[in-house]
Amino acid sequence: MLLRKIASSKRWNLTHISSLITREDALFTGDAISDLRTQQNTISVWQTPDLNTNNIKDIIAVMALNCDKIDKIFYVALDEKELERRGMIIKNTRGSCPPITDTNILDRHRDISEVDYWHLGLLAEYIYELVNEGKVYSATATDVKSYIEDVITNNKLDINQVDDKKRVPLGYTPLSSCFSCQNNPSYNNNMKTMKAAGLI
Amino acid sequence: MKNIVNNSIDSTLLSPITYIDTNNESSITSILRQSIFENIRQRIEKTPDSNSTRTEDINTINLKDYSRLQNFTPVFISIIQHTTFEDGMNNDAIEIVEAYYNRNSFATIMWINSMYGQFAGDEHIIDSLLRIIAFIEFPQSLEQTFIPMVRAALSDITMNCQESAIMVCETWRTIECLKALEDTEFSTPYIGEYAHKVIDELKTELGINVA
Numbered sequence: 001m002l003l004r005k006i007a008s009s010k011r012w013n014l015t016h017i018s019s020l021i022t023r024e025d026a027l028f029t030g031d032a033i034s035d036l037r038t039q040q041n042t043i044s045v046w047q048t049p050d051l052n053t054n055n056i057k058d059i060i061a062v063m064a065l066n067c068d069k070i071d072k073i074f075y076v077a078l079d080e081k082e083l084e085r086r087g088m089i090i091k092n093t094r095g096s097c098p099p100i101t102d103t104n105i106l107d108r109h110r111d112i113s114e115v116d117y118w119h120l121g122l123l124a125e126y127i128y129e130l131v132n133e134g135k136v137y138s139a140t141a142t143d144v145k146s147y148i149e150d151v152i153t154n155n156k157l158d159i160n161q162v163d164d165k166k167r168v169p170l171g172y173t174p175l176s177s178c179f180s181c182q183n184n185p186s187y188n189n190n191m192k193t194m195k196a197a198g199l200i
Numbered sequence: 201m202k203n204i205v206n207n208s209i210d211s212t213l214l215s216p217i218t219y220i221d222t223n224n225e226s227s228i229t230s231i232l233r234q235s236i237f238e239n240i241r242q243r244i245e246k247t248p249d250s251n252s253t254r255t256e257d258i259n260t261i262n263l264k265d266y267s268r269l270q271n272f273t274p275v276f277i278s279i280i281q282h283t284t285f286e287d288g289m290n291n292d293a294i295e296i297v298e299a300y301y302n303r304n305s306f307a308t309i310m311w312i313n314s315m316y317g318q319f320a321g322d323e324h325i326i327d328s329l330l331r332i333i334a335f336i337e338f339p340q341s342l343e344q345t346f347i348p349m350v351r352a353a354l355s356d357i358t359m360n361c362q363e364s365a366i367m368v369c370e371t372w373r374t375i376e377c378l379k380a381l382e383d384t385e386f387s388t389p390y391i392g393e394y395a396h397k398v399i400d401e402l403k404t405e406l407g408i409n410v411a
Contacts, residue, residue, distance in 0.1 A: 007286035010327075010360045013388060034284065067288030069335065072367060072394065074287065136390035140397050141370055165290075 002045035002083070002090070002110055003056065004127070005063045006074040007035050012131040028128040036124055042111035043123065046095070051077060051137065057147040058105045058156070062097045064144045065157075069165050073139045076130045086122045089113050102156035145169065265307035269300065273315060280328045285364075293328065294335045301336060309342055316349045323360050326353060330364035334371045343372050351380050357387040366391070370398045378402040 006012065011031040020029050036043055046059040064070055080090060095109025112123065130136065139147070148170060151157045159167065164174040276296065283293045301308040312329060319325040330353055333346055346368070353365035362384070369377035381399050386392035402408075 005287075007289070008284075009363060009390065013360065064288065068290040069288050071288035071335075072370060074390070074394070131390075134389040138390065138394040138397065140394070140401060142401050143397075 001050070002047055002078040002080060002112075003059055003063075003075050004043070004045045004078055006076060006127075006131070006136060009074045009131065009136060011035055012128055012136075028124060032124055032128060033120065036120060036127075038115050038120065041115045042091075042093075042113045043115055044095070045078060045090075045110050045112060047108045047110050048077075057150060058102075059108060060139050060144055061147040061151045061157075062095065062100060062105060064148060065097050065099055065162065065166065068163075070141055070145050070148065070169050072141050073144055074136050075139075076127055076136055078126065078130075082126065083112065083123075086126060087119060088115075088123065099157050099159070099161040100151070101158050102151075102154075105151075105156060262304065262306050265304040266310050269307055269311040270314065273311075273318070277315070277319070277325060280325060283328070285328055285331045290335070294332050297332050298336050301338075305338075305342060309338070309345055313345060313349070320352070327361045327364045330361060330368055334364060334367040337371060340372070340374065343374070344376070347376055347380070350377070354380055354384045357385060360387075362387055362391055363394070366395045366398060369402075373402055373405060375406055378406060378408070 091113045093111045095106040353361035
Protein backbone atom coordinates (compact mmCIF):
# COMPACT_ATOMS: atom_id res chain seq x y z
CA MET A 1 0.00 0.00 0.00
CA LEU A 2 1.00 3.62 -0.50
CA LEU A 3 0.72 6.26 2.21
CA ARG A 4 -0.31 9.82 1.41
CA LYS A 5 -0.40 12.60 3.98
CA ILE A 6 -3.66 14.52 4.25
CA ALA A 7 -2.66 18.11 4.81
CA SER A 8 -6.12 19.20 5.90
CA SER A 9 -8.77 16.59 6.65
CA LYS A 10 -11.66 19.02 6.66
CA ARG A 11 -11.26 19.56 2.93
CA TRP A 12 -12.27 15.93 2.45
CA ASN A 13 -15.02 15.68 5.01
CA LEU A 14 -18.39 14.78 3.53
CA THR A 15 -20.22 15.83 6.70
CA HIS A 16 -19.51 19.45 6.05
CA ILE A 17 -19.63 19.58 2.27
CA SER A 18 -23.18 20.96 2.21
CA SER A 19 -22.06 23.92 4.29
CA LEU A 20 -19.23 24.58 1.84
CA ILE A 21 -20.87 23.85 -1.51
CA THR A 22 -24.61 24.16 -1.84
CA ARG A 23 -25.04 22.86 -5.37
CA GLU A 24 -26.87 19.54 -5.41
CA ASP A 25 -24.46 17.77 -7.74
CA ALA A 26 -21.40 18.51 -5.55
CA LEU A 27 -19.09 15.53 -5.33
CA PHE A 28 -16.22 16.80 -3.24
CA THR A 29 -14.80 20.22 -2.55
CA GLY A 30 -12.50 21.99 -4.97
CA ASP A 31 -10.27 22.68 -1.97
CA ALA A 32 -9.64 18.95 -1.66
CA ILE A 33 -7.75 19.08 -4.94
CA SER A 34 -5.32 21.54 -3.37
CA ASP A 35 -4.30 18.72 -1.03
CA LEU A 36 -2.99 16.92 -4.09
CA ARG A 37 -0.29 19.25 -5.29
CA THR A 38 1.53 17.84 -8.24
CA GLN A 39 5.16 18.42 -9.07
CA GLN A 40 6.13 17.71 -12.65
CA ASN A 41 2.74 15.97 -12.89
CA THR A 42 3.55 13.51 -10.14
CA ILE A 43 2.12 12.95 -6.68
CA SER A 44 4.37 11.79 -3.90
CA VAL A 45 3.47 8.66 -1.88
CA TRP A 46 5.40 6.21 0.31
CA GLN A 47 5.30 2.44 0.07
CA THR A 48 4.63 0.21 3.06
CA PRO A 49 3.72 -3.50 3.19
CA ASP A 50 1.08 -2.81 5.87
CA LEU A 51 0.10 -0.32 8.55
CA ASN A 52 2.14 -1.96 11.29
CA THR A 53 3.86 0.78 13.31
CA ASN A 54 7.29 -0.72 12.69
CA ASN A 55 6.75 -0.45 8.96
CA ILE A 56 5.32 3.03 8.83
CA LYS A 57 7.23 4.95 11.48
CA ASP A 58 10.17 5.84 9.21
CA ILE A 59 7.74 7.10 6.58
CA ILE A 60 5.80 9.18 9.08
CA ALA A 61 9.11 10.60 10.31
CA VAL A 62 10.03 11.62 6.76
CA MET A 63 6.62 13.22 6.23
CA ALA A 64 7.08 15.19 9.44
CA LEU A 65 10.62 16.24 8.62
CA ASN A 66 9.31 17.76 5.42
CA CYS A 67 6.98 19.98 7.47
CA ASP A 68 7.78 23.17 9.40
CA LYS A 69 6.87 21.80 12.82
CA ILE A 70 6.37 18.44 14.49
CA ASP A 71 2.62 18.09 14.37
CA LYS A 72 0.00 15.39 14.15
CA ILE A 73 -0.28 13.69 10.80
CA PHE A 74 -3.38 12.32 9.11
CA TYR A 75 -2.76 9.93 6.26
CA VAL A 76 -4.57 7.55 3.98
CA ALA A 77 -3.41 4.17 2.71
CA LEU A 78 -3.89 3.82 -1.03
CA ASP A 79 -4.18 0.35 -2.45
CA GLU A 80 -1.79 -0.06 -5.39
CA LYS A 81 -4.11 -2.41 -7.28
CA GLU A 82 -7.01 -0.01 -6.83
CA LEU A 83 -4.84 2.84 -8.10
CA GLU A 84 -3.85 0.82 -11.13
CA ARG A 85 -7.48 -0.13 -11.72
CA ARG A 86 -8.20 3.59 -11.85
CA GLY A 87 -5.49 4.07 -14.44
CA MET A 88 -2.71 5.46 -12.26
CA ILE A 89 0.93 4.88 -13.16
CA ILE A 90 3.18 4.21 -10.16
CA LYS A 91 6.94 4.65 -10.47
CA ASN A 92 9.77 3.99 -8.06
CA THR A 93 11.61 7.23 -7.44
CA ARG A 94 13.93 8.05 -4.56
CA GLY A 95 12.30 10.43 -2.11
CA SER A 96 13.70 13.75 -0.99
CA CYS A 97 14.23 14.60 2.65
CA PRO A 98 17.62 16.27 3.21
CA PRO A 99 18.14 15.22 6.86
CA ILE A 100 17.55 11.52 6.08
CA THR A 101 20.81 9.70 5.37
CA ASP A 102 19.43 6.19 5.06
CA THR A 103 18.68 5.55 1.39
CA ASN A 104 16.57 2.50 2.31
CA ILE A 105 13.96 4.90 3.65
CA LEU A 106 14.13 7.22 0.67
CA ASP A 107 13.86 4.25 -1.70
CA ARG A 108 10.41 3.54 -0.32
CA HIS A 109 9.18 6.61 -2.11
CA ARG A 110 6.90 6.26 -5.11
CA ASP A 111 5.46 8.72 -7.58
CA ILE A 112 1.98 8.49 -8.98
CA SER A 113 3.14 9.83 -12.30
CA GLU A 114 1.76 11.31 -15.50
CA VAL A 115 -1.08 12.83 -13.56
CA ASP A 116 -3.40 14.80 -15.79
CA TYR A 117 -6.64 16.63 -15.02
CA TRP A 118 -8.68 13.44 -15.32
CA HIS A 119 -6.45 11.26 -13.12
CA LEU A 120 -6.08 13.99 -10.52
CA GLY A 121 -9.87 13.90 -10.22
CA LEU A 122 -9.92 10.11 -10.06
CA LEU A 123 -7.29 10.11 -7.32
CA ALA A 124 -9.17 12.78 -5.40
CA GLU A 125 -12.34 10.69 -5.74
CA TYR A 126 -10.53 7.63 -4.35
CA ILE A 127 -9.12 9.55 -1.38
CA TYR A 128 -12.52 11.10 -0.80
CA GLU A 129 -14.04 7.60 -0.63
CA LEU A 130 -11.41 6.46 1.87
CA VAL A 131 -11.90 9.50 4.09
CA ASN A 132 -15.63 9.10 4.14
CA GLU A 133 -15.33 5.37 4.89
CA GLY A 134 -13.35 6.47 7.94
CA LYS A 135 -10.12 5.04 6.54
CA VAL A 136 -8.01 7.95 7.69
CA TYR A 137 -5.22 7.15 10.10
CA SER A 138 -3.51 9.46 12.51
CA ALA A 139 -0.19 9.78 14.26
CA THR A 140 -0.25 12.23 17.13
CA ALA A 141 2.53 14.78 17.52
CA THR A 142 3.91 12.59 20.33
CA ASP A 143 3.92 9.56 18.02
CA VAL A 144 5.61 11.57 15.30
CA LYS A 145 8.24 12.85 17.70
CA SER A 146 9.02 9.34 18.91
CA TYR A 147 9.31 8.09 15.32
CA ILE A 148 11.82 10.85 14.55
CA GLU A 149 13.71 10.01 17.71
CA ASP A 150 13.91 6.38 16.56
CA VAL A 151 15.30 7.50 13.22
CA ILE A 152 17.92 9.54 15.05
CA THR A 153 18.78 6.68 17.41
CA ASN A 154 19.24 4.36 14.45
CA ASN A 155 21.61 6.84 12.75
CA LYS A 156 19.35 7.29 9.78
CA LEU A 157 19.29 11.07 10.06
CA ASP A 158 21.75 13.97 10.20
CA ILE A 159 20.38 16.12 13.03
CA ASN A 160 22.43 19.10 11.87
CA GLN A 161 20.21 19.32 8.82
CA VAL A 162 17.05 19.54 10.90
CA ASP A 163 15.84 23.10 11.34
CA ASP A 164 15.32 24.65 14.75
CA LYS A 165 11.51 24.44 14.77
CA LYS A 166 11.94 20.67 14.89
CA ARG A 167 15.35 20.41 16.60
CA VAL A 168 14.26 22.20 19.75
CA PRO A 169 11.23 19.98 20.56
CA LEU A 170 13.53 16.99 20.01
CA GLY A 171 15.76 18.31 22.78
CA TYR A 172 18.59 19.68 20.64
CA THR A 173 20.05 23.13 20.99
CA PRO A 174 18.92 25.61 18.33
CA LEU A 175 21.32 26.33 15.49
CA SER A 176 20.54 30.05 15.52
CA SER A 177 20.13 32.45 18.41
CA CYS A 178 16.68 33.54 17.18
CA PHE A 179 15.43 30.26 15.84
CA SER A 180 12.03 31.50 14.83
CA CYS A 181 13.26 34.28 12.61
CA GLN A 182 16.84 34.10 11.37
CA ASN A 183 17.31 33.09 7.77
CA ASN A 184 13.57 33.05 7.33
CA PRO A 185 12.63 35.40 4.46
CA SER A 186 8.91 35.06 5.07
CA TYR A 187 9.33 36.01 8.71
CA ASN A 188 11.43 39.01 7.77
CA ASN A 189 8.84 40.12 5.22
CA ASN A 190 6.13 39.93 7.86
CA MET A 191 8.26 41.89 10.28
CA LYS A 192 8.62 44.60 7.62
CA THR A 193 4.88 44.55 7.06
CA MET A 194 4.17 44.92 10.75
CA LYS A 195 6.71 47.70 11.09
CA ALA A 196 5.10 49.52 8.20
CA ALA A 197 1.70 49.07 9.83
CA GLY A 198 3.02 50.61 13.03
CA LEU A 199 2.47 47.35 14.90
CA ILE A 200 6.07 47.08 15.98
CA MET B 201 -10.43 50.53 26.26
CA LYS B 202 -12.79 51.87 23.65
CA ASN B 203 -11.92 55.45 24.60
CA ILE B 204 -8.26 54.83 24.09
CA VAL B 205 -8.89 53.42 20.64
CA ASN B 206 -11.05 56.37 19.69
CA ASN B 207 -8.79 58.99 21.22
CA SER B 208 -5.57 57.77 19.76
CA ILE B 209 -6.59 56.74 16.27
CA ASP B 210 -8.49 58.53 13.61
CA SER B 211 -11.76 56.65 13.03
CA THR B 212 -11.18 56.68 9.26
CA LEU B 213 -8.33 54.28 9.86
CA LEU B 214 -10.51 51.62 11.37
CA SER B 215 -11.24 49.90 8.07
CA PRO B 216 -7.93 49.54 6.23
CA ILE B 217 -9.30 46.40 4.61
CA THR B 218 -11.30 48.49 2.19
CA TYR B 219 -8.09 49.31 0.36
CA ILE B 220 -7.32 45.69 -0.38
CA ASP B 221 -8.42 43.80 -3.44
CA THR B 222 -9.61 40.66 -1.71
CA ASN B 223 -9.90 38.81 -5.01
CA ASN B 224 -6.17 38.95 -5.45
CA GLU B 225 -4.85 35.93 -3.60
CA SER B 226 -1.49 35.94 -5.35
CA SER B 227 0.45 37.68 -2.63
CA ILE B 228 -1.10 38.73 0.61
CA THR B 229 2.27 39.83 1.90
CA SER B 230 2.81 42.21 -0.98
CA ILE B 231 -0.69 43.63 -0.56
CA LEU B 232 0.08 44.29 3.06
CA ARG B 233 3.14 46.26 2.20
CA GLN B 234 1.12 48.87 0.41
CA SER B 235 1.61 52.42 1.42
CA ILE B 236 -1.57 52.39 3.50
CA PHE B 237 0.41 51.02 6.40
CA GLU B 238 2.90 53.79 6.25
CA ASN B 239 -0.10 56.07 6.37
CA ILE B 240 -1.44 54.30 9.46
CA ARG B 241 1.94 54.32 11.15
CA GLN B 242 2.28 58.05 10.79
CA ARG B 243 -1.11 58.61 12.37
CA ILE B 244 -0.82 56.29 15.35
CA GLU B 245 0.52 57.80 18.53
CA LYS B 246 3.93 56.80 19.77
CA THR B 247 4.00 54.52 22.82
CA PRO B 248 5.62 55.63 26.07
CA ASP B 249 9.18 54.63 26.73
CA SER B 250 9.09 50.88 26.17
CA ASN B 251 11.91 50.35 28.66
CA SER B 252 9.95 51.87 31.50
CA THR B 253 9.15 49.56 34.42
CA ARG B 254 6.46 51.82 35.90
CA THR B 255 3.14 49.98 36.19
CA GLU B 256 1.29 52.87 34.58
CA ASP B 257 3.62 52.86 31.61
CA ILE B 258 3.38 49.11 31.22
CA ASN B 259 -0.41 49.31 31.28
CA THR B 260 -0.37 52.14 28.77
CA ILE B 261 1.93 50.20 26.46
CA ASN B 262 -0.27 47.11 26.73
CA LEU B 263 -3.41 49.10 25.98
CA LYS B 264 -1.83 50.92 23.07
CA ASP B 265 -0.44 47.73 21.60
CA TYR B 266 -3.83 46.11 22.02
CA SER B 267 -5.62 48.98 20.30
CA ARG B 268 -3.11 48.85 17.45
CA LEU B 269 -3.77 45.16 17.06
CA GLN B 270 -7.50 45.74 17.12
CA ASN B 271 -7.12 48.19 14.27
CA PHE B 272 -5.07 45.57 12.47
CA THR B 273 -7.92 43.03 12.85
CA PRO B 274 -9.63 43.65 9.46
CA VAL B 275 -6.34 43.21 7.64
CA PHE B 276 -5.49 40.15 9.69
CA ILE B 277 -8.89 38.60 9.01
CA SER B 278 -8.27 39.17 5.31
CA ILE B 279 -4.93 37.40 5.67
CA ILE B 280 -6.62 34.46 7.40
CA GLN B 281 -9.25 34.26 4.69
CA HIS B 282 -6.54 33.94 2.07
CA THR B 283 -4.30 31.60 4.01
CA THR B 284 -4.17 27.84 3.71
CA PHE B 285 -3.75 26.12 7.06
CA GLU B 286 -2.11 22.73 6.77
CA ASP B 287 -0.94 20.39 9.50
CA GLY B 288 2.62 21.12 10.52
CA MET B 289 3.07 23.99 8.09
CA ASN B 290 3.84 27.59 8.93
CA ASN B 291 2.13 30.48 7.16
CA ASP B 292 1.90 34.28 7.13
CA ALA B 293 -0.88 34.45 9.73
CA ILE B 294 1.05 32.32 12.21
CA GLU B 295 4.23 34.30 11.70
CA ILE B 296 2.51 37.63 12.24
CA VAL B 297 0.93 36.47 15.52
CA GLU B 298 4.18 34.86 16.64
CA ALA B 299 6.15 38.02 15.88
CA TYR B 300 3.72 40.18 17.80
CA TYR B 301 3.45 37.68 20.63
CA ASN B 302 7.23 37.89 21.08
CA ARG B 303 6.84 41.66 21.43
CA ASN B 304 3.78 41.88 23.67
CA SER B 305 2.27 38.60 24.84
CA PHE B 306 -0.60 40.11 26.87
CA ALA B 307 -1.81 42.39 24.10
CA THR B 308 -1.61 39.54 21.60
CA ILE B 309 -3.60 37.14 23.77
CA MET B 310 -6.24 39.78 24.47
CA TRP B 311 -6.41 40.47 20.76
CA ILE B 312 -6.89 36.79 19.84
CA ASN B 313 -9.64 36.49 22.44
CA SER B 314 -11.31 39.64 21.13
CA MET B 315 -11.28 38.21 17.60
CA TYR B 316 -12.86 35.04 18.94
CA GLY B 317 -15.65 37.14 20.47
CA GLN B 318 -16.08 39.10 17.28
CA PHE B 319 -16.10 36.14 14.89
CA ALA B 320 -17.51 33.36 17.09
CA GLY B 321 -19.98 32.27 14.39
CA ASP B 322 -17.42 32.14 11.60
CA GLU B 323 -16.15 28.60 11.32
CA HIS B 324 -13.14 29.39 9.16
CA ILE B 325 -11.92 32.24 11.36
CA ILE B 326 -12.32 30.24 14.58
CA ASP B 327 -10.65 27.21 13.04
CA SER B 328 -7.76 29.38 11.87
CA LEU B 329 -7.36 31.07 15.25
CA LEU B 330 -7.26 27.67 16.94
CA ARG B 331 -4.64 26.44 14.51
CA ILE B 332 -2.55 29.53 15.21
CA ILE B 333 -2.89 28.92 18.95
CA ALA B 334 -1.91 25.28 18.48
CA PHE B 335 1.13 26.20 16.41
CA ILE B 336 2.53 28.83 18.77
CA GLU B 337 3.52 27.47 22.13
CA PHE B 338 2.17 29.87 24.76
CA PRO B 339 3.24 29.65 28.40
CA GLN B 340 0.83 27.49 30.41
CA SER B 341 -0.26 30.40 32.58
CA LEU B 342 -1.54 32.26 29.51
CA GLU B 343 -3.10 29.26 27.82
CA GLN B 344 -5.97 29.24 30.34
CA THR B 345 -7.47 32.31 28.71
CA PHE B 346 -8.15 30.29 25.56
CA ILE B 347 -9.97 27.43 27.30
CA PRO B 348 -13.48 28.84 26.60
CA MET B 349 -12.62 29.05 22.89
CA VAL B 350 -11.35 25.48 22.87
CA ARG B 351 -14.35 24.15 24.78
CA ALA B 352 -16.77 25.96 22.46
CA ALA B 353 -15.04 24.56 19.39
CA LEU B 354 -15.10 21.04 20.79
CA SER B 355 -18.72 21.17 21.84
CA ASP B 356 -20.19 22.29 18.53
CA ILE B 357 -20.11 19.30 16.20
CA THR B 358 -21.80 21.29 13.46
CA MET B 359 -18.73 23.47 13.24
CA ASN B 360 -15.67 22.14 11.56
CA CYS B 361 -13.33 23.19 14.36
CA GLN B 362 -13.05 20.06 16.48
CA GLU B 363 -9.84 18.93 14.83
CA SER B 364 -8.06 22.22 15.49
CA ALA B 365 -9.36 22.31 19.08
CA ILE B 366 -7.92 18.82 19.65
CA MET B 367 -4.62 20.05 18.21
CA VAL B 368 -4.63 22.84 20.80
CA CYS B 369 -5.28 20.30 23.57
CA GLU B 370 -2.49 18.13 22.20
CA THR B 371 -0.09 21.07 22.36
CA TRP B 372 -1.10 22.21 25.86
CA ARG B 373 -1.45 18.77 27.47
CA THR B 374 -3.22 19.99 30.62
CA ILE B 375 -5.88 18.46 32.86
CA GLU B 376 -8.39 21.07 31.58
CA CYS B 377 -7.74 19.87 28.06
CA LEU B 378 -8.19 16.26 29.09
CA LYS B 379 -11.51 17.08 30.75
CA ALA B 380 -12.66 19.04 27.70
CA LEU B 381 -11.77 16.16 25.37
CA GLU B 382 -13.46 13.58 27.58
CA ASP B 383 -16.68 15.60 27.54
CA THR B 384 -16.74 15.74 23.75
CA GLU B 385 -18.75 13.87 21.16
CA PHE B 386 -16.72 13.80 17.96
CA SER B 387 -18.05 14.57 14.52
CA THR B 388 -16.27 11.83 12.55
CA PRO B 389 -14.67 8.48 13.45
CA TYR B 390 -11.16 9.56 12.46
CA ILE B 391 -11.37 12.78 14.47
CA GLY B 392 -12.59 10.64 17.37
CA GLU B 393 -9.72 8.21 16.91
CA TYR B 394 -7.21 11.05 16.94
CA ALA B 395 -8.83 12.57 20.02
CA HIS B 396 -8.82 9.25 21.89
CA LYS B 397 -5.12 8.80 21.18
CA VAL B 398 -4.51 12.25 22.67
CA ILE B 399 -6.77 11.40 25.65
CA ASP B 400 -4.79 8.21 26.30
CA GLU B 401 -1.49 10.09 26.09
CA LEU B 402 -2.70 12.77 28.47
CA LYS B 403 -4.04 10.24 30.96
CA THR B 404 -0.67 8.51 31.01
CA GLU B 405 1.27 11.76 31.29
CA LEU B 406 -0.99 13.24 33.95
CA GLY B 407 -0.99 10.05 35.97
CA ILE B 408 -4.66 9.27 35.51
CA ASN B 409 -5.50 5.58 35.26
CA VAL B 410 -6.54 4.51 31.79
CA ALA B 411 -9.77 2.48 31.97
